Amino acid sequence: MLEVKDVSKKYGKLMANNHLSFTLEDGMVGILLGPNGAGKSTIFKSIAGLLRYEGEITIAGYVNKTSEARAALGFVPEIPAMYPNLTVEEHLDFIARAYRLKDYEERKEALLRRFELDDKRRKFGDELSKGMQQKLSICCALLTDPKLIILDEPLVGLDPHAIKELKKTFEELKAQGTTVLISTHMIESVDMIWDKAFILYRGELLATLTKSDLDREGVSLEDKFFELTEGGSEE
Amino acid sequence: MRAYLYLFFHTFIGSILKLFRKSFIWILVMMVAMWVVMGVTFGCIGGLAGYAINKYMPSQAEENDPGEGEEEGNEGEEGEEGEDEKEEKEHTLFGFNVKTERDQISRMAAGIGTCFVLLVIGIAIYSGTKEGMKMFSMADIHHMFTSPLKPQSNLLYKMLGTIWTMVFIGFYIGICWTGGFMAAGFGILDILAAVLVYAVGGILEQLVMLVTYLVSSSFMVKKYVRPALVGILIVLAGLAFMVYKSTGDAATTFMTIFDHPVINFIPVIGWTRAILACTLKHQYLMAGVFLLLSVVTIVGLIILIYRFKADFYEDAFDYAEKLFKQVKAAEEPKAVVTREKNRSKLHNRNKTLKHGQGANVFFFKALYLRGRSALFGIFSLKMLTLLVVIGTAAYFMASHNTLALLAYIVGTVVVETVAGFANPLAMDMDRHIIHLCPESEFSKLLYSLLGNTLSTLIDVLPGMILGAILIKANVWMILCALLITIGMSVYASATAVLMDSLIPENMMEQIKSTLSVVLKMLPIMPVIVTITVVFIASENVILTAIVASIEIIVIGILLVLLASYRLGRK
Numbered sequence: 001m002l003e004v005k006d007v008s009k010k011y012g013k014l015m016a017n018n019h020l021s022f023t024l025e026d027g028m029v030g031i032l033l034g035p036n037g038a039g040k041s042t043i044f045k046s047i048a049g050l051l052r053y054e055g056e057i058t059i060a061g062y063v064n065k066t067s068e069a070r071a072a073l074g075f076v077p078e079i080p081a082m083y084p085n086l087t088v089e090e091h092l093d094f095i096a097r098a099y100r101l102k103d104y105e106e107r108k109e110a111l112l113r114r115f116e117l118d119d120k121r122r123k124f125g126d127e128l129s130k131g132m133q134q135k136l137s138i139c140c141a142l143l144t145d146p147k148l149i150i151l152d153e154p155l156v157g158l159d160p161h162a163i164k165e166l167k168k169t170f171e172e173l174k175a176q177g178t179t180v181l182i183s184t185h186m187i188e189s190v191d192m193i194w195d196k197a198f199i200l201y202r203g204e205l206l207a208t209l210t211k212s213d214l215d216r217e218g219v220s221l222e223d224k225f226f227e228l229t230e231g232g233s234e235e
Numbered sequence: 236m237r238a239y240l241y242l243f244f245h246t247f248i249g250s251i252l253k254l255f256r257k258s259f260i261w262i263l264v265m266m267v268a269m270w271v272v273m274g275v276t277f278g279c280i281g282g283l284a285g286y287a288i289n290k291y292m293p294s295q296a297e298e299n300d301p302g303e304g305e306e307e308g309n310e311g312e313e314g315e316e317g318e319d320e321k322e323e324k325e326h327t328l329f330g331f332n333v334k335t336e337r338d339q340i341s342r343m344a345a346g347i348g349t350c351f352v353l354l355v356i357g358i359a360i361y362s363g364t365k366e367g368m369k370m371f372s373m374a375d376i377h378h379m380f381t382s383p384l385k386p387q388s389n390l391l392y393k394m395l396g397t398i399w400t401m402v403f404i405g406f407y408i409g410i411c412w413t414g415g416f417m418a419a420g421f422g423i424l425d426i427l428a429a430v431l432v433y434a435v436g437g438i439l440e441q442l443v444m445l446v447t448y449l450v451s452s453s454f455m456v457k458k459y460v461r462p463a464l465v466g467i468l469i470v471l472a473g474l475a476f477m478v479y480k481s482t483g484d485a486a487t488t489f490m491t492i493f494d495h496p497v498i499n500f501i502p503v504i505g506w507t508r509a510i511l512a513c514t515l516k517h518q519y520l521m522a523g524v525f526l527l528l529s530v531v532t533i534v535g536l537i538i539l540i541y542r543f544k545a546d547f548y549e550d551a552f553d554y555a556e557k558l559f560k561q562v563k564a565a566e567e568p569k570a571v572v573t574r575e576k577n578r579s580k581l582h583n584r585n586k587t588l589k590h591g592q593g594a595n596v597f598f599f600k601a602l603y604l605r606g607r608s609a610l611f612g613i614f615s616l617k618m619l620t621l622l623v624v625i626g627t628a629a630y631f632m633a634s635h636n637t638l639a640l641l642a643y644i645v646g647t648v649v650v651e652t653v654a655g656f657a658n659p660l661a662m663d664m665d666r667h668i669i670h671l672c673p674e675s676e677f678s679k680l681l682y683s684l685l686g687n688t689l690s691t692l693i694d695v696l697p698g699m700i701l702g703a704i705l706i707k708a709n710v711w712m713i714l715c716a717l718l719i720t721i722g723m724s725v726y727a728s729a730t731a732v733l734m735d736s737l738i739p740e741n742m743m744e745q746i747k748s749t750l751s752v753v754l755k756m757l758p759i760m761p762v763i764v765t766i767t768v769v770f771i772a773s774e775n776v777i778l779t780a781i782v783a784s785i786e787i788i789v790i791g792i793l794l795v796l797l798a799s800y801r802l803g804r805k
Contacts, residue, residue, distance in 0.1 A: 045552070048381050052549045065546070067383040075381045081373035081559060084741035085249030086242075091378070094245070097238035098382040124249060125374070126741050140378065 001026045001148050001179040002047070007055035009042050016042040017053070018203040024148075024181055029174050029193050032183040033225050034200035040183040041078055043200075044152045047181075048075045060147050071099060074146030078153045078183075080137035082125030088112070088136055089121040092143055099144045111139040114165055131157045138166065149173065150181045155189055163189070187222045197221055199228050238384060239392045250743035254750075339486070344421070345512035346493035348432050352507045355440040357464060363447025364460045368551040370397060373559040376552050386548065387541045394441055394540075400748045401437030405430050421515075428514035428522060435507050435529045442536040443503075449545045499525065503532055594674035594682050601686025605693070618694040625698035629705040676799035684728050684795060691724040692717075715780035722787030729794035730755055736801040762786050 002024040009017040016039045024030040032040050046053045049065045062069035082091060092111070096104045112118040115135040120128070128136065134157050141149055155163055170193050173180050182190055199206040206228045214221060370393045371379075379389050421429075451457040471492075479488040499509035506528040513522035590599040609615035695717070703713045734754050738747055765786050770779045 050376065050380060050548050050552050052546055067385065070381060071383040073381065075377070077377050079559075079563075081377050083242075083246065083372075083374045083378070085246045085253065085743055087245075087249065090241075090245045090249070094238060094242050095378065095382070097241050098379070098384050100383075124253065137377070 001028075001060055002030075002181065003056075003058045004043070004047070005056040005058075007043065007046060007053050007057060009039075009046055009051060009053040015203050017046065020055075020200075020203075020205050022198050022205060022208055024179055024196060026147075026179055027174065027177040028195040029170060029180045029182070029190070030196045030198065031187075031190050031194045032181065032198050032200060033185075033187065033221075035229060037202070038200040039203040040200055041152055042203075044075075044078075044150055044181075044183055047150055048073065071144075072147040074141035074144055074149035076134075076137050076141045076149070076151040076154050078156070080130070080133040082128065082133050082136060084124060084126035086125055087122050088117050088125075088128070091125065091136060091140060095140045095143055101144060104143060107143060107145070108139075111142055114169070115139055115162060131159055131162065134158055135162055138169075142169070146178065148179045148181070150183075152183045153185070154182065155184060155186055167193070187225065191221060194221070197225075199225060201229050238382075239388070243392075243396070246743050247746065250746045253739055254742065254746070339490070341515040342490045342494045343486070344425075344429070345508065345515050346489050348429070348511040349493040349498055349504075349508040351432065352436050352439075352504050355436045356443055356504055357467075359440040359443040360447045360460060361464060363444040364451050364457045368448065368547055369554050370394065371551040371555050373555045376548075376555050380548050380552070386546075387543070390445065390547070391537065391541060394445060396745055397441050398438050400745045401441070402434045403745075403749055404752050405434035405437060424514055424519070425511075428511045431526065432507055432511045435510070435526075435533070438533055439503065439507065439529075439536075442533065442540065445540050446536055446543075448550075449540065449543045449547070452547070452550070453543070453545050503529075506532065594678035597679050597683035598686035598689075601683060601690055605690040613693075615694055618697060621695060621698035622701060625702040626705065629702035677796060680729075680732060680795045680799045681792070684725055684732075684791070687728050688721055688724045692721060695720055711777050715777055715784070718784040719780060719787070722784040722791070725791035726787045726794070727755075729791040729798065733794050733798040733801070736798050761790065 004020055004022050007017055007020045008015065018039075020039075020043060032043070034040050042051070045051045047057055047059070047064060049070065057064040059069040060072040062072070064070075064073070083094075086094065089108075089112075092104075092108050095101075096108070109118070112121060115138065117132065117135055117139065120132065123132075125133070125136075134154070138151070138154060141151070154166060158166065167189065170180060170182070170190070174193060182194075184190060195211055197209040197211075199209065207224075209221070209224060211221075214224060371389075375389070375393070380386075447460065451460055475488055475492055478491050479485065482488050482491065494512065498505045499512060506525045509525035510522050510529065513519070513525060590603075605615055606612040609618070699713060699717060699720075703710075734751055737754070738750055742750075762783050766779055766783050769782045770776075773779065
């Protein structure tokens with residue numbers, strides 16, 4: 001579903017992504033792990049088609065900057081930014097029009113209920129708290145029923161209920177065959193659902209791990225992560 | 236298309252709803268006042284224009300039929316030389332001979348049109364290489380850019396919004412200043428042509444900026460653009476110098492260069508200015524042809540932008556992210572604002588604010604801030620710039636006495652007004668510092684504006700004195716000009732404070748710009764009425780200027796009252 005081939009991105013002299021290559025197959029949940037400054041957000045922005053880079057990224061077989069690829073992608077940015085003069089409901093209606101969705105009303109209502117936004121549907125974008133904006137951003141990405149959804153630090157700023165609902169959503173997405181790529185610091189929050197983990201460090205891909213391999217080794221993802229990035233497990 | 240229409244319509248409705256929710260009565264009163272005042276004003280403007288045209292301008296018959304007119308004139312001249320002198324005196328307004336120099340006004344206006352188009356296109360090319368993608372917000376990046384909407388469609392959507400604002404503002408200003416133009420002897424078609432040039436120039440500015448950005452970033456020619464602009468400026472300066480040497484007169488040089496008939500045939504720039512130039516010469520068919528050519532150019536540029544496959548998302552993202560972070564940082568209680576450039580070395584950080592207590596601390600703060608960034612605490616950059624600009628202009632204008640005083644006064648007032656539309660209390664209001672001082676909102680605002688006005692006065696005074704000496708101006712006229720400048724400074728600052736307290740920060744850009752222009756123009760309309768009435772009644776320029784200035788200051792204080800009431804309710 002997602003193929004990142006030899007992608008490099010430079011900001012001036014800083015190499016944010018250095019020849020990254022990885023793939024995420026259909027229906028898998030991948031997680032991108034790495035300390036601050038590892039290049040996680042940069043690769044996410046590159047996948048979303050927001051940056052210029054060297055290399056190749058394809059989504060569902062299409063180059064990521066084509067309309068077909070964008071239609072197949074749902075993107076939840078690290079810091080949500082909403083239109084200040086559109087209400088919660090209008091954000092979703094706009095997304096539906098931009099993606100040419102039909103019969104989306106039921107899905108919209110379900111998402112609003114699930115993320116407890118149904119009583120805030122008339123609130124404007126700039127009247128929402130950061131957590132609510134994050135919820136709306138997730139709803140916008142889920143509304144289009146994407147084949148691939150990428151979420152950059154989606155749990156930051158959410159209340160416990162929303163975290164629980166989002167985790168449940170990840171499981172449902174996995175069950176319905178949607179490919180998910182999550183960038184997070186909170187390893188324990190995705191420990192039960194991940195299939196593939198990509199460890200990034202200083203712009204380079206240190207390792208690609210699969211859950212079955214780690215289970216066989218009897219090592220937790222957290223221990224493996226610290227072993228790779230700090231040279232030993234954290235007690 | 237459906238998505239863009241939805242976004243535009245609902246953003247518009249959302250902005251209006253928010254505006255009315257916060258300031259319903261205010262907006263309603265403003266709108267009613269706008270229409271009432273505009274009605275009265277146009278009546279008075281018509282009166283003044285008719286009066287001025289009848290009294291000072293040669294009759295249409297005289298203008299259009301020079302042969303017959305001359306004959307009749309010659310017959311009359313033989314025995315009525317004394318009357319001619321009297322008539323010549325009557326044709327003088329603000330030291331400016333309206334009868335003999337009417338053709339020159341038209342040529343000057345056409346030249347100003349050329350300069351305007353040159354300036355906007357030059358700025359567009361310059362900023363196109365630097366900040367061609369500043370129009371997108373972070374919400375656009377997250378919702379539009381990641382959707383299947385075409386990048387070029389996103390670009391056109393944002394650009395058309397800006398263009399709409401430009402056209403509206405052009406027509407609104409045209410309507411507001413119709414009286415002024417008519418009093419200067421221009422007809423309705425001339426004013427319409429000027430507005431069209433303003434609107435077309437504004438649209439071209441946006442389009443050229445985008446085309447420059449797309450071409451320069453795609454073909455890696457960015458580094459050649461600015462040297463090319465500097466080269467054109469050097470050529471223009473060289474040309475001006477050569478023409479000035481042969482004519483010895485600044486006004487003639489200006490008209491020779493910027494109102495040369497050949498300019499009309501330069502694509503884009505020439506075609507646009509020709510709309511005004513041909514209208515002023517009553518060549519309406521040619522003006523129409525040039526308008527058509529300009530419209531074709533606009534359509535062509537829009538198609539070019541739509542067809543141009545450039546990857547601009549990263550640049551747009553960079554600007555939007557930078558702005559987004561700045562706004563977020565400013566919203567934080569312990570905000571640390573980082574500056575892209577270091578503060579000037581002139582900033583004296585060892586000084587402290589020693590004077591003032593209570594509300595008047597805002598008066599001393601304005602002076603303190605001015606002094607801190609000024610050389611020896613006196614010579615600010617603004618003061619030195621005005622000294623050089625006014626001094627140079629006055630030096631060249633001194634050779635053309637009849638136009639000097641008028642241009643000098645109008646220029647100074649316009650510069651000061653445009654520069655003055657900045658809220659001196661913006662930071663105090665944003666950070667709620669103004670509420671920390673336990674005094675009435677009115678006194679805090681008034682003291683702040685007084686401090687700001689005194690700073691302006693200190694900045695303007697040296698330039699005005701130098702200019703006055705160079706053009707040997709009438710002392711009373713200069714004092715009037717100073718009074719008008721002070722009045723406009725109070726009015727402009729008070730309007731800016733009111734705007735900041737009335738218009739929500741996140742308002743849709745088009746509505747925000749439109750409301751800003753209405754708010755800036757609205758309070759000045761009663762002044763136009765006063766000028767009309769006092770001038771027709773007294774025919775005394777100095778008295779008119781004094782009354783108008785006092786009125787502007789009173790309006791400024793009223794605006795402060797309104798702003799302080801709004802501020803107190805927040």
